[in-house]
Amino acid sequence: MSFSGNVKTELLEIIPPAKHCRIAELAALFSCLGTVEEVTGRGKKGRFYAVRLAPENPELLKKVFTLISNTTIIKERFLLNSEQFTAAADISDADDPWGQFLGMIKAVNEDGTVRSPEEGVSRILLKRDCCRRAYLRGMFLAAGSMSDPSREYHLEFVCAHEGVADQIRSVLGEEGFGARIVPRKKHFVVYLKDSTEIVDFLGLTGAHSALLQMENSRILKEIANTVNRQVNCETSNLMKTVRASERQIEDIEYIETHGGLGQLPDGLRRMAEARLEHRDSALGELGTFLEPPVGKSGVNHRLRRISEIADRLRLREQDPAET
DSSP: OOHHHHHHHHHHTOOOSSHHHHHHHHHHHHHHHEEEEEEOOOSSSSOEEEEEEOOSSHHHHHHHHHHHHHHSSOOOOOOTTOSOEEEEEETTOTTOHHHHHHHHTTOBOTTSOBOOGGGOSOGGGGOSHHHHHHHHHHHHHHHEEEOOTTTOOOEEEEESSHHHHHHHHHHHHHTTOOOEEEEETTEEEEEEOOHHHHHHHHHHHTOHHHHHHHHHHHHHHHHHHHHHHHHHHHHHHHHHHHHHHHHHHHHHHHHHHTTOGGGSOHHHHHHHHHHHHOTTOOHHHHGGGSSSOOOHHHHHHHHHHHHHHHHHHHHHHHOTTOO
16 A cells, blocks of 8 residues: 555544534535535425535545544445445435534535535634644545655645635645645645655644654655765765875876976975875875874975976976076
8 A cells, every 4th residue: 555545544543532523524525525416396395405425435435424423313324335425415404414414514505505616615614723633634535645755755635626725725824834736737736845744744634653654764764865965975075085186196297207306395205205105095194104294284285386386397398488
């Protein structure tokens, strides 16, 4: 199973203890997975509606019915192989359980009109912090997904309506997340890419096992990145040392073939001979081969003077008139 699937499996097991949180999560799930359509011509007084639920998998339908049975008097049996569910609701009958359900999740307005899918969930249901978290859990179960954190950090909600995407971003913002929206074909995608925010989201919605798994992945990636940076830094320093040594040897050999090292002052001559003998040594180590030993800055100073002498010899060769 994918990491995103593991997160959803964990969230499917969570049933909020508070009724208002169960309602908020149900409203979120229903706004993405359910439809309500007014039915006319039944020959009865009242307003009748067809309630349909068509989740992407049976486990999600089971979660919806578990929330419903823990919140209402509805005790419909869940069929393992069911892909959708349909019920009739009469909101004019105070004893009709599905009519009560529609009123509970605010799917039907007070005037009997069906709430537009573009509107998302009624904000009346999202006043409490705990209800907003339940809403986000329901929205992730219905429309969310996550990338494997070992590859990249990306959490998203794919919404059919811009209004729903705006609401998700707004609720995330109220919880301290900096979500963004981008259009993708005919959908609107709300996404988070910051690893810390994604970890916080997992904790907020109750996916604690997935949170620990992601934290472990983050630690391993940080260790690998630190090791790579150190290796790259050491490799870069080594290459600089090698290139500097090659230039120094080139200068010394040029002097040696254009008058010999004997033309150098005694301290520079001994420095040049030490460099030719220890071609791969760093400056600090190179100074220890002299008698008396010379520090790194002293070695650097002498090699720079040797380079200047080599440059003067090259210039004189190019223009003998130069003195």
